[in-house]
Amino acid sequence: MNILEMHDIHKSFNDLDVLKGIDLTVSQGEVVAVIGPSGGGKSTLLRCATTLERIDSGKIVIGGDVLCDTRDEKLHYCDKKMLAEIRSKFGLVFQNFNLFPHFSVRRNITEALIHVHKKSKAEADEICNSLLEKMELTAKAEEYPCNLSGGQQQRVSIARALATNPEIIFFDEPTSALDPELTKGVLNVIKELAAEKMTMVIVTHEMSFARDVADRIVFMDGGVIVEEGPAYELVTNPKAERTKAFLAGY
Amino acid sequence: MSPTDISTIENKYYYVLTVCSIVLAVGCLIISEVIMNNHKKHYPVGAKVKKPPIVIVLLSVAGIAVVPFLVLVVRKYLTSVSGNYKTLLTTAKLLLQGFLYSFGIFIFTIIFSLPLGLVVAAGKMSKIKTISVFFKVYVSVLRGTPLMLQLLLVYFGPYYLFGVQTGSIEIGPFNYRFIASIIGFSLNYAAYFAEIFRGGIQSMSKGQYEAAQVLGFSKMQTYFKIILPQVVKRVLPSVGNEIITLVKDTSLAQVLAVTEMFTQASALASAQVSVMPFIVAGLFYYLMNVIIETLLGFLEKKMSYYS
Numbered sequence: 001m002n003i004l005e006m007h008d009i010h011k012s013f014n015d016l017d018v019l020k021g022i023d024l025t026v027s028q029g030e031v032v033a034v035i036g037p038s039g040g041g042k043s044t045l046l047r048c049a050t051t052l053e054r055i056d057s058g059k060i061v062i063g064g065d066v067l068c069d070t071r072d073e074k075l076h077y078c079d080k081k082m083l084a085e086i087r088s089k090f091g092l093v094f095q096n097f098n099l100f101p102h103f104s105v106r107r108n109i110t111e112a113l114i115h116v117h118k119k120s121k122a123e124a125d126e127i128c129n130s131l132l133e134k135m136e137l138t139a140k141a142e143e144y145p146c147n148l149s150g151g152q153q154q155r156v157s158i159a160r161a162l163a164t165n166p167e168i169i170f171f172d173e174p175t176s177a178l179d180p181e182l183t184k185g186v187l188n189v190i191k192e193l194a195a196e197k198m199t200m201v202i203v204t205h206e207m208s209f210a211r212d213v214a215d216r217i218v219f220m221d222g223g224v225i226v227e228e229g230p231a232y233e234l235v236t237n238p239k240a241e242r243t244k245a246f247l248a249g250y
Numbered sequence: 251m252s253p254t255d256i257s258t259i260e261n262k263y264y265y266v267l268t269v270c271s272i273v274l275a276v277g278c279l280i281i282s283e284v285i286m287n288n289h290k291k292h293y294p295v296g297a298k299v300k301k302p303p304i305v306i307v308l309l310s311v312a313g314i315a316v317v318p319f320l321v322l323v324v325r326k327y328l329t330s331v332s333g334n335y336k337t338l339l340t341t342a343k344l345l346l347q348g349f350l351y352s353f354g355i356f357i358f359t360i361i362f363s364l365p366l367g368l369v370v371a372a373g374k375m376s377k378i379k380t381i382s383v384f385f386k387v388y389v390s391v392l393r394g395t396p397l398m399l400q401l402l403l404v405y406f407g408p409y410y411l412f413g414v415q416t417g418s419i420e421i422g423p424f425n426y427r428f429i430a431s432i433i434g435f436s437l438n439y440a441a442y443f444a445e446i447f448r449g450g451i452q453s454m455s456k457g458q459y460e461a462a463q464v465l466g467f468s469k470m471q472t473y474f475k476i477i478l479p480q481v482v483k484r485v486l487p488s489v490g491n492e493i494i495t496l497v498k499d500t501s502l503a504q505v506l507a508v509t510e511m512f513t514q515a516s517a518l519a520s521a522q523v524s525v526m527p528f529i530v531a532g533l534f535y536y537l538m539n540v541i542i543e544t545l546l547g548f549l550e551k552k553m554s555y556y557s
Contacts, residue, residue, distance in 0.1 A: 050464055051463070051464070052460050052463070052464070084466060087463075087464060087465075087466045088466055090464075091464075092461075092464045094457060094460070094461065096457060098455075098457035098458060098460065098461035099461075100458065100461070100462075100476055101480065101556045101557070102479050102480055102483070102556055111465075111475070112465040112466055112467065115467070115471060115475070116465065116466040116467060116471075117466075144555060144556040145556070146556050146557045160465070164465075164466075
């Protein structure tokens with residue numbers, strides 16, 4: 001079953017075409033890494049899939065629900081109710097965490113559970129505790145984000161994204177703001193999630209991580225998918241010239 | 251013998267005493283500061299320093315040495331044309347009555363202008379052009395014209411523009427003079443608060459909105475749970491600044507002949523041909539602001555649990 005389907009996505013900012021007809025399908029349990037040079041449209045693709053940007057034309061289906069579709073040359077976005085439904089089906093982990101600084105770690109994780117998903121406080125706390133245990137942050141539950149290291153903050157934000165039990169998680173360069181040592185901790189958590197067959201789309205510059213963890217790698221440049229294929233194969237034996245040139249830098 | 255006769259003889263010595271004691275007070279403060287600086291070296295950085303006995307003695311001497319000066323000021327007043335203990339007490343009493351009005355203007359203005367400021371800020375940031383332009387003009391005009399003029403306009407405007415008789419308007423114990431001053435102050439301060447709020451809201455990173463949106467929070471939830479609490483912390487110092495200014499600005503209600511403290515002080519000063527009522531009024535304003543400063547400091551400390 002496909003969790004994410006994106007067909008012929010076009011997106012431009014003013015006169016700049018950022019996405020020029022992208023097709024991307026992610027099936028259940030699959031881990032897809034999106035790599036490529038900066039400005040190639042990776043982050044924009046992710047932002048379109050996570051409803052943070054509106055596309056110009058194309059079709060996006062998440063967890064079987066149609067987010068938007070183009071019929072007769074006209075783009076139709078789903079209504080508010082469906083939008084809320086779709087938003088509960090995915091989680092997003094930002095490059096710079098975007099934790100809520102005025103909430104404790106616990107409230108960062110439980111707030112949406114209680115006030116959006118209408119769970120009881122006890123239920124939310126239980127979910128929070130098990131997630132923090134998984135992230136090895138049990139001792140930090142009552143701390144505020146400013147007292148945590150970057151790696152710990154990113155792990156909290158992963159826990160926050162996981163809390164609502166989404167069908168797919170998007171990572172937007174999750175380790176770009178971290179030093180190599182902290183990066184390791186975060187990547188290990190993502191590895192564990194991959195082992196549990198969590199469906200994930202990861203925009204990353206960590207090539208060896210993409211090779212080892214992803215099932216499939218998508219190489220994007222200039223608003224198009226230049227090449228895609230099984231992770232190990234694409235990294236070790238790229239076919240397109242552009243991919244070769246890019247990977248030679250690593 | 252009249253009081254003035256005593257003072258002519260005594261005053262010469264008293265002035266010398268006053269000057270000497272002030273020099274003594276300053277000297278004591280300087281010496282104790284030097285001793286403390288030396289003394290601090292024996293403590294690790296950041297540790298709480300205990301004052302040595304000699305410093306405590308010096309500070310006490312400095313405190314006592316100020317007394318002749320205060321006595322001089324009060325004596326001057328008591329030996330002036332109209333001054334005696336009784337008038338001093340009446341002055342304080344009348345000023346306190348005025349202070350109640352000043353405080354009333356202050357508190358009602360805060361109650362109305364803070365929420366109104368939020369509305370104006372939201373209006374100015376509105377995507378609907380007509381609304382945003384309206385509030386931009388509002389802020390521009392209210393910040394760009396004298397508050398005194400605005401007060402006069404609120405008071406006299408209804409009659410001269412629309413022929414409304416405002417003299418009979420009363421809400422509870424408050425006449426229209428008082429009500430008009432509160433309306434004027436609230437409208438004016440809302441403009442200033444709006445700009446402070448707007449700055450605070452726009453300083454929030456886009457990521458906070460996006461994180462909230464992706465987690466499924468509604469627009470209202472995002473504003474009231476995520477954005478506003480953070481904005482409050484950011485704008486508190488600037489809002490505090492305006493609040494302290496407002497305490498002093500209440501004296502402008504004098505132009506509407508509201509019997510607030512400054513009006514009372516002016517009347518008393520000219521009746522007694524003395525500056526004392528102004529000094530006492532100044533003390534009241536200052537005291538009120540010290541209390542506000544303390545409260546603001548307390549609030550800031552309370553919100554410093556995150557950075």
